[in-house]
Amino acid sequence: MVDEKLRYKIFICSDSIGETAETVVKATARQFDMTQIEIKRVGHIQYEDQIKVVMEDAYSENAVVAYTLVQPELREMMKQEAIRLGVRAVDIMGPMMQAFIDTFNNIPKQEPGLLHKMDENYFKKVEAIEFAVKFDDGRDVRGLLQAELVLVGISRTSKTPLSIFLAHKGIKVANLPLVPEVKPPKELFEIPRSKVIGLTMQPEQILRIRKERLKALGMPSGANYATLDRIIEEHKIASDLMKRVGCPIIDVTERAIEETAAIIISLHDSNLHS
Amino acid sequence: MVDEKLRYKIFICSDSIGETAETVVKATARQFDMTQIEIKRVGHIQYEDQIKVVMEDAYSENAVVAYTLVQPELREMMKQEAIRLGVRAVDIMGPMMQAFIDTFNNIPKQEPGLLHKMDENYFKKVEAIEFAVKFDDGRDVRGLLQAELVLVGISRTSKTPLSIFLAHKGIKVANLPLVPEVKPPKELFEIPRSKVIGLTMQPEQILRIRKERLKALGMPSGANYATLDRIIEEHKIASDLMKRVGCPIIDVTERAIEETAAIIISLHDSNLHS
Structure with a gap:
């Protein structure tokens, strides 16, 4: 009581x-x-x-x-x-x-x-949310071509919640996980690099988050996914790729979704106005 | 200018x-x-x-x-x-x-x-958003068992944006499309009926929205998906199913996402406290 x-x-x-x-x-x-x-x-x-x-x-x-x-x-x-x-x-x-x-x-x-009021902005927002859900996690590479913004990063760099948060602002966002074993789709190099945003996080924090995630999923914490060596390798390959794409890179360590989103929106706005 | x-x-x-x-x-x-x-x-x-x-x-x-x-x-x-x-x-x-x-x-x-501040509520919200995206559109029926709420309805009854909106309130929501040709999974009848919410909309409005959607997708407007006969059939089958499940049914015609969400939250709260 x-x-x-x-x-x-x-x-x-x-x-x-x-x-x-x-x-x-x-x-x-x-x-x-x-x-x-x-x-x-x-x-x-x-x-x-x-x-x-x-x-x-x-x-x-x-x-x-x-x-x-x-x-x-x-x-x-x-x-x-x-x-x-x-x-x-x-x-x-x-x-x-x-x-x-x-x-x-x-x-x-x-x-x-x-x-x-269900006005134009309202429907734009709803459409952007549906878009973000549909093209989450690289589900369909056609999303990369249709999106206003494409977020790339390794697992647990907050791609999904960021995509959804930005969708609430009416921006169509697709996201693509970077995995060493999977070659990124050619579409990533075809879209304007100003549309791509790279997300990184300090390996130690990724490690902590991934360990918690495994625990939450009831899986053994010793999986390769949650070892520092593996994360550092992923981090390195992802950083190299982002440099090749030539996109801005945001370090999301210790940043809440809303804060990272504010940075992305200001980059996006300055692209629209340039 | x-x-x-x-x-x-x-x-x-x-x-x-x-x-x-x-x-x-x-x-x-x-x-x-x-x-x-x-x-x-x-x-x-x-x-x-x-x-x-x-x-x-x-x-x-x-x-x-x-x-x-x-x-x-x-x-x-x-x-x-x-x-x-x-x-x-x-x-x-x-x-x-x-x-x-x-x-x-x-x-x-x-x-x-x-x-x-990245507190417990913050992480709960992020987790709920990831959950909603993962279990959108009946992608994985295991979601029905893990969800706090399951939204069911025919195409274009706003299941996805509603799931995401509720996720922002920290509620884990899965959604399941009702399609006459697809038998609903047995899990839908195994979960407590108080966890299920049926969404309906007047067929004429569904028709209008579906027609607009086809247009937006660049598809011919004459598709079966956007005919009144087809929608009335879907509507009837969905209503019968919702009655079988015994879940509350919300008419979302002319209701904004935020309004429908407020109704669902109040149903959810009264379940938690009963």
Whole structure:
């Protein structure tokens, strides 16, 4: 049984589904020592009465509230209830909307749920995700020709999660594992080298990750795949290949996916604009 | 050539990489008629002087600034410069941090970049993404047994993007296409039915999406795959199967991935807690 008192409760209130507010809440929570966070989402809020109910709950559970409400009357009710009950309620999008209005003299649409509008960008993103899944791990070399970016690297250099993360930004990414025993496809040398990104990681870290992976898979840890000699050999052959291709090489050691992705996006953007 | 004056410029300043602020900026932008938004990210800010330079730029380009700065002296400098130059600068995480401090009497760590800390959750997410890619589209039926959730549906009911989206929440998801000509694997009937989610979509919308897909692939639009008769047949067989499995069925017509995912997560959570 978890002691109710140990939990920090955060309510997310939204006239859409609360995805934006949750992003901010989670980023904030990481700044605190909070192992016992409980997030409760209340989405699709349409009426002022719903806000009253949620805020009474928040009050009785000593929760912090984060909200994204687009309609002025709902935001107003939220502010009033927060003051009345002494509950901390943070408007996640309001200040940004106000800054847009003040600076650009532009008027908001006040339509809830626009966050998830199925527009051109949405479909582009979905298509890019399907592309990344289809052309993951060198499954089909035709992907190399169709892709906007091709990630290459030895096993466990985070090619798959990176491809998916970049797909969320609408970029079509294929990835190709580099294995000493397998000759890379000729397509890799036919595409513009600016489309190729090499990923490397320090052999010691690869070793650690591969050992963990074997353990997770219930396989003996002594496999050749997880020996330093083997990894150094793979690393060397991969580095030589990347030099031959002439692509930029990113060392992903100690870098989170989001950080590596930010570097790749900035390389990609500068290619598009050059 | 794009007229410089037509662009709405937003600067994102962060001591990490600015991912959280970008989420809020993009959600806000969708509330306005802004086809010409230009976002410039300035990440890894460490010194007060860097803020001065960025803010001078923001001033001269009439940009709005969104920032996530964890260290108090950087936030202070940002506020001062915003006032001095008359630039609108919105603190994306500050108010949420303050609400945590006030409500939970907890002290923030003031370490930039915690957003991307490679903690247990991070590795769980990466593992879930790799799982979703590996077991997409019924590639390996062993995935059905290992998955926390199994999505089933006919072609174009958004199984792949949904699996990936749920993976980002740390849930291991496999998906299985339902095709009249292929007998579903026996594993589908062996796993707890609460782990299975059926996806359906109105045949007319499936037809539209499939036709577009054929066009995108450069294939003739008259293929059997994109006829209403065929889709209605698939739909019927899939519905019968879902009833046999006894799983919840979600109609994804007119629902964005994020919305369907929110429904699935709430079903999944209630299973975990029952």
